[in-house]
Amino acid sequence: MLSFWEQQSFIKYDYLIVGSGIVGLSTAASIKEKEPQATVLVLERGIFPTGASTKNAGFGCFGSVTELLSDIDVMGEENVVKLVTRRWKGLHKLEQRLGAEGIGRKNFGGTELLLKDKKYKDLNERALANIESINRLLTPVFGKKVFEQLPTQKIADLGFDASQVAHLIFTPFEFQIHTGDMMRALLEYTMKLGIKIINGCEVSAIEDQGNRVTVHTKGHVSASEVGFEAKKVAVCTNGFTRKLLPDLDIQPGRGIVMVTEPIEGLPFKGTYHFDEGYYYFRNFGERIIFGGGRNLDKATETTTDFDLNKLITQDLIEKLTHLILPHQPFEVAHTWAGIMAFGGQGKTPILQPVSDNVMVGTRLNGMGVALGSTLGEEIAAELI
Numbered sequence: 001m002l003s004f005w006e007q008q009s010f011i012k013y014d015y016l017i018v019g020s021g022i023v024g025l026s027t028a029a030s031i032k033e034k035e036p037q038a039t040v041l042v043l044e045r046g047i048f049p050t051g052a053s054t055k056n057a058g059f060g061c062f063g064s065v066t067e068l069l070s071d072i073d074v075m076g077e078e079n080v081v082k083l084v085t086r087r088w089k090g091l092h093k094l095e096q097r098l099g100a101e102g103i104g105r106k107n108f109g110g111t112e113l114l115l116k117d118k119k120y121k122d123l124n125e126r127a128l129a130n131i132e133s134i135n136r137l138l139t140p141v142f143g144k145k146v147f148e149q150l151p152t153q154k155i156a157d158l159g160f161d162a163s164q165v166a167h168l169i170f171t172p173f174e175f176q177i178h179t180g181d182m183m184r185a186l187l188e189y190t191m192k193l194g195i196k197i198i199n200g201c202e203v204s205a206i207e208d209q210g211n212r213v214t215v216h217t218k219g220h221v222s223a224s225e226v227g228f229e230a231k232k233v234a235v236c237t238n239g240f241t242r243k244l245l246p247d248l249d250i251q252p253g254r255g256i257v258m259v260t261e262p263i264e265g266l267p268f269k270g271t272y273h274f275d276e277g278y279y280y281f282r283n284f285g286e287r288i289i290f291g292g293g294r295n296l297d298k299a300t301e302t303t304t305d306f307d308l309n310k311l312i313t314q315d316l317i318e319k320l321t322h323l324i325l326p327h328q329p330f331e332v333a334h335t336w337a338g339i340m341a342f343g344g345q346g347k348t349p350i351l352q353p354v355s356d357n358v359m360v361g362t363r364l365n366g367m368g369v370a371l372g373s374t375l376g377e378e379i380a381a382e383l384i
Contacts, residue, residue, distance in 0.1 A: 001224060013041040013196075015383060016215055016230035018203050018244070020044035021053035022094075022368050023361055024236035025186050025195075026376025027383075029097065032193040034384055040195045041228060043217060045202035051238045052368055054183050055338030057257050057280060057291045059271050060105065060175040062087040062370055064112040065127045065134055065147055067277035075346035077137060083347060085141050087367055088173075090374035094182070097373070102185035104178025108270035108283075111150070113160065114167040115274055115323075123276070124166055131169065147171050159267035161326040174271050176282055177369065201226075203244060206233060208355035232383040235360040236376075238368065239339035240304055245354060249343045250363050254301045256312050257291035258335040259284065260320070263328055277366075281324060287333070288324065290316055306337045340366050349375050351382070359383055 002011070015031050017024045020042050028040050048054045062084050063071065071080045095103055114124040131147050138146045150168040158168075191197065204225070205216040215228045235244060239252035263286050271282040279292035293312040294301045300309055313335060320330060344350070347365040354360050361379040364371045 002226065011226075011228055012039075013228065013230045014038040014232070015040045016213070016228055016233045017042045017236055018206075018215065018233065019049070019051075019236035019238070019240075020187075020197055020199070021049040021051055021236065021238060022183070022186065022372030023238065023364070023375050023379070024049075024234070025190050026093075026373045027234050027236055027361065027379045028195045028376075029186075029190050029193060030377045030380035031384060032190075032195055034380065036193075041230065042190070042195060042197045043201045043203055043215065043228070044197065044199045047199055049183065050339070051240060052255065052338035052340050053372070054179060055257070055336060056179055056255075056369060057282065057289050058104075058177045058179040058182075058284070058369075059110075059280060059282065060091050060103075060177050060369060061110060061271060061273075061280075061367075062091070062174070063367075064110075064273045064277050065131060065169050066112065066114075066123055066275075067273070068134055069126060069130060070276050071347060075348070079346060079348065081137055081141065084138060086374045087370035088141055090370045090372060093373035093377065094186075094369070097189060098182065098185040103182040105175055106177075106269075107172075107175040109170055109172045110174025110271040110273070111158075111171075112169040113165050113272060113274040114169065116164055116166045120166075120275075127169065128167060142173055146173060157267070159325065159327060161323050164323050176271055176284075179369075182369075206235070206244065206354070206358055208233075208357050210356070213357050231357065233358045234379050234383060235354065235358065236362065236379070238362050238364060239341040241341065241360065241362045243304075245360060248350060248360070248362070250341050250350070251302050251343045252304045253294055253298075253340045253342045253366070254303050254305070254309070254337050255291055255294060255340055255366070256308060256316065256335065256337050257289060258313070258316055258332050260288045260290075261331040261333045262286040263288065263325070263330050265328075279319070288320065288330070290320055290324070292316070304339050306339070308335055308337060340364070340368070342366070351375065351378055353382070 281290040
């Protein structure tokens with residue numbers, strides 16, 4: 001049961017956002033930047049953002065050559081260019097809001113490894129043959145040539161197993177971020193704008209009543225329901241969105257990430273990808289952060305459970321041991337999982353109305369860091 005004071009001061013808002021990840025907070029920030037006097041509430045069911053915003057590996061990326069070629073097959077060149085443009089603008093918006101120091105930006109560039117296994121032969125040949133065509137498509141977006149092939153000697157210089165790596169493709173535009181610092185800075189930024197954030201508050205239903213929207217919630221402490229009211233509502237819950245909106249074309253996807261103990265004399269810096277972006281690793285100081293492998297067991301990884309898949313964790317360790325660090329011992333310090341959202345033909349996010357006063361922005365297909373700020377602006381523009 002709510003008190004009179006709670007009813008007076010905590011229940012009614014102009015805008016309500018469900019989800020305090022990158023998209024949710026970016027939506028709230030975009031609203032307050034355009035309407036400083038508006039009251040905005042963000043509801044989050046977890047102590048921290050639940051899905052992947054505080055659990056990703058910290059990549060400021062927009063797609064590797066093999067990944068972009070695969071996307072072109074599905075979406076066509078024009079739509080891929082539009083998507084990359086949204087990703088690149090989103091990364092710039094994130095840094096513009098929070099500053100390079102706020103997101104922990106380190107610009108060592110990004111490199112794709114083309115592996116020698118015979119199953120990659122056609123993929124590798126196509127990637128090398130299409131570097132310049134991809135550059136022609138993306139140069140208008142970036143203002144310079146985006147990708148280049150590196151000398152094969154660089155494979156050994158970086159410490160990788162040269163018997164497994166055939167070629168390297170480099171881009172100077174990709175960078176690292178510090179995921180924890182970035183999300184903490186985004187939370188602080190939104191709170192300075194006067195946005196209210198309530199954690200530990202799970203949304204069970206959203207009811208658009210025409211002149212107002214009621215968001216039904218339940219907290220962890222009290223079993224009684226609380227109904228928040230707002231003029232407009234945005235659902236920004238990514239991999240968990242189907243729990244509220246079961247008809248959307250969304251499948252959750254679990255991503256497993258591990259970090260090593262510091263490795264003395266680690267021979268590389270930067271961000272790295274292979275196997276069409278399904279695997280990704282980077283340095284964090286002298287540690288390695290390595291994640292991916294969802295394609296090994298997609299059926300099991302289509303889940304919102306945060307358990308660790310033993311098949312994938314073992315595969316990541318095997319690739320660290322034999323491909324990435326063949327000459328150096330290492331210890332895994334920590335392993336965790338995040339939940340992303342996938343689906344649809346291609347990788348375009350969902351941005352659509354649920355009702356007259358409710359919007360949904362979701363399904364970032366593993367590119368939440370890049371797309372979150374852009375999608376947040378787009379959602380805000382639809383609500384205001």
